[in-house]
Amino acid sequence: MIFQLLIAFFIYAFSFCMMENTIYRLNSNGVSEFSIIPLFTEGLIGPIRSLYLTLRYNGIKSLINYMMYLFINLNNMFGSTFFTFYILSIIENNFMPRSTYNYETISQINNPD
Secondary structure (H helix, E strand, O other), X not given: OHHHHHHHHHHXXXXXXXXXXXXXXXXXXXXXXXXXXXXXXXXXXHHXXXXXXXXXXXXXXXXXXHHHHHHHOOOOHHHHHHHHHHHHHHHHHHHOOOOOOOHHHHHHHHOOO
């Protein structure tokens, strides 16, 4: 679980940093300076705020459209977490060896008919 969340955070951080004007922001003097704060404030709180504002001013149909956008967009933690868990579950179900101690094997040992 922690491994999946770390992968999701790195995917999120990388895609968030690839957007323009996210990590390097202009200060009041017009000088570009590095700030990691938007990664946690606008990247995590921003989608929640947008969900609320979309529901309040545009209705449920727009909210559903925005939620679908959130889950395919890797620039927020929700989309990158969904993407990571989905991809890792596909890898686990299709490419990882299955245990030989499944129900059929145990039931054949207990009932040798």
